[in-house]
Amino acid sequence: MLRINVRYVYLIVFIAVTIPMIFQPNLPTVTSPSVEMLYKEIESLPRGSRVILSLDYDPSTEPELQPMAEAILRHCFRRGIRVFGMTMNLQGQNLGTKVFSKVAKAFHIPDDGTMYVYAGFRVGPVLLQMGEDIIETFQTDFVQRDLRSLPMMQGVKNLRDFELCISLSGTSIGYSWINWPGTRYGKKIALGVTGVLVTNYIPFLQSGQLVGLLPGIKGAAEYEHLIGYEKGRGKQAMGSQSAAHLLIILLIIVGNVIYFMGRREERRQGQ
Amino acid sequence: METTLGFLDYLQYSVAAFLTLCVFSFLWRDNVFYKLAEAIFVGTSVGYTLGLYYKTLAYPRLVLPLFYQGKIHYVLACVLGVLYLTRFSRKYGWLSRWPMALLIGFGSGMTIPYAIQAQVFKQLSASMLPLWSSAGFEFNNFLIVLGVLCTLFYFFFSIEHKGKLVKIPVRIGIIYIMISFGATFGYTVMARFALLIGRINFLWYTWLGSIFGFHA
Numbered sequence: 129m130l131r132i133n134v135r136y137v138y139l140i141v142f143i144a145v146t147i148p149m150i151f152q153p154n155l156p157t158v159t160s161p162s163v164e165m166l167y168k169e170i171e172s173l174p175r176g177s178r179v180i181l182s183l184d185y186d187p188s189t190e191p192e193l194q195p196m197a198e199a200i201l202r203h204c205f206r207r208g209i210r211v212f213g214m215t216m217n218l219q220g221q222n223l224g225t226k227v228f229s230k231v232a233k234a235f236h237i238p239d240d241g242t243m244y245v246y247a248g249f250r251v252g253p254v255l256l257q258m259g260e261d262i263i264e265t266f267q268t269d270f271v272q273r274d275l276r277s278l279p280m281m282q283g284v285k286n287l288r289d290f291e292l293c294i295s296l297s298g299t300s301i302g303y304s305w306i307n308w309p310g311t312r313y314g315k316k317i318a319l320g321v322t323g324v325l326v327t328n329y330i331p332f333l334q335s336g337q338l339v340g341l342l343p344g345i346k347g348a349a350e351y352e353h354l355i356g357y358e359k360g361r362g363k364q365a366m367g368s369q370s371a372a373h374l375l376i377i378l379l380i381i382v383g384n385v386i387y388f389m390g391r392r393e394e395r396r397q398g399q
Numbered sequence: 400m401e402t403t404l405g406f407l408d409y410l411q412y413s414v415a416a417f418l419t420l421c422v423f424s425f426l427w428r429d430n431v432f433y434k435l436a437e438a439i440f441v442g443t444s445v446g447y448t449l450g451l452y453y454k455t456l457a458y459p460r461l462v463l464p465l466f467y468q469g470k471i472h473y474v475l476a477c478v479l480g481v482l483y484l485t486r487f488s489r490k491y492g493w494l495s496r497w498p499m500a501l502l503i504g505f506g507s508g509m510t511i512p513y514a515i516q517a518q519v520f521k522q523l524s525a526s527m528l529p530l531w532s533s534a535g536f537e538f539n540n541f542l543i544v545l546g547v548l549c550t551l552f553y554f555f556f557s558i559e560h561k562g563k564l565v566k567i568p569v570r571i572g573i574i575y576i577m578i579s580f581g582a583t584f585g586y587t588v589m590a591r592f593a594l595l596i597g598r599i600n601f602l603w604y605t606w607l608g609s610i611f612g613f614h615a
Contacts (some may be wrong), residue, residue: 138426144586145599203532218451251456307513323590327583335525345593364615365596
């Protein structure tokens with residue numbers, strides 16, 4: 129009874145994911161407190177403030193984290209907040225340029241280092257060095273322009289000149305942000321993480337070490353909802369995500385019913 | 400915002416779509432297309448990473464200062480780096496312990512104090528919560544304190560988990576751990592589906608949408 133060809137399950141999952149993607153049902157979005165916290169934190173920053181957005185992910189986690197990056201950038205640019213972009217993930221540094229130029233283009237912001245700078249990846253104990261001297265740590269941006277020459281970086285010395293640090297990652301790099309910029313330099317830290325890691329970081333919210341946490345693609349969708357960006361990839365994914373979750377719940381129930389029925393049958397035959 | 404796509408964009412999307420379908424074909428069974436995609440992935444990712452490491456790390460941090468800016472003291476770092484390669488020799492393999500010792504010593508010194516402060520002390524103080532306040536009994540705080548104590552009790556192996564006094568907190572600890580596993584599993588399902596949705600989104604809107612002119 130339990131021997132079902134697994135390919136049927138794959139097919140059903142494929143259909144469950146694809147149909148909502150095509151028809152795009154308009155599902156209501158309920159925002160969670162950890163996402164609202166980050167939204168309010170950015171809302172509370174005065175115009176012209178500087179934040180660090182570290183895109184610490186690579187292509188393997190891009191579908192979950194790039195929508196967050198896009199939504200946060202949109203929020204910052206809309207509020208007139210300047211963003212210093214960087215990455216702690218060597219393989220993901222090209223993804224950063226893509227998201228920065230896409231959002232800047234949407235807001236008609238020129239790439240002249242006034243509203244944003246994308247510095248890419250640097251090797252070494254970068255987070256500690258940033259606490260001492262950011263210009264010396266990075267020296268140039270991703271396209272090799274001297275950081276000293278960029279308007280946004282005028283008067284910037286180290287982490288103290290930034291109001292908030294946000295790291296988006298699918299690894300344990302979030303702990304490093306909490307340990308050094310958070311604990312040593314006393315900066316406000318917010319994280320956006322892949323679904324797998326959410327439960328690891330929730331205790332840091334409760335302890336006040338994080339000022340916001342975006343949990344996976346759902347977090348991206350909620351943030352898009354909060355900033356009123358209804359065409360975001362996070363919101364688009366929610367129909368498929370909900371259908372897939374319903375299907376998984378159904379499969380777990382069916383699997384258990386079949387299992388217990390099989391066990392009862394075996395017991396009856398044994399008697 | 401509409402953007403005009405060129406032939407190279409279509410080609411790029413089509414190659415990516417073909418490789419995605421090759422990987423998905425493994426769901427049917429192992430086949431030559433899957434193996435092809437796997438080999439291309441391994442080859443390109445190793446090549447890409449090596450190139451990136453040279454461009455981002457080796458060139459600006461070693462080659463440029465040492466050979467073009469005359470910073471001779473970088474030789475020391477270069478020698479330490481080269482010592483790693485002695486691991487391949489049985490006779491001189493012990494030399495690789497020097498750079499490793501340096502790295503481990505530096506890494507531990509840099510990490511341990513702040514990790515203990517951020518992940519142990521601050522977490523401990525965050526779980527020492529008042530159970531009574533001016534508003535009355537703090538049920539949420541009670542749940543947190545109970546969870547911390549009972550889960551710690553479960554991991555206390557110096558006494559056998561027998562007798563009601565021990566068994567009850569251990570049982571409660573197990574329930575907390577199971578809830579945590581359940582939450583992690585739920586989030587993991589969400590994460591895996593997000594990746595699948597990302598790929599199907601690419602196939603449907605980015606690839607087919609760019610060819611047939613429809614979008615989300």
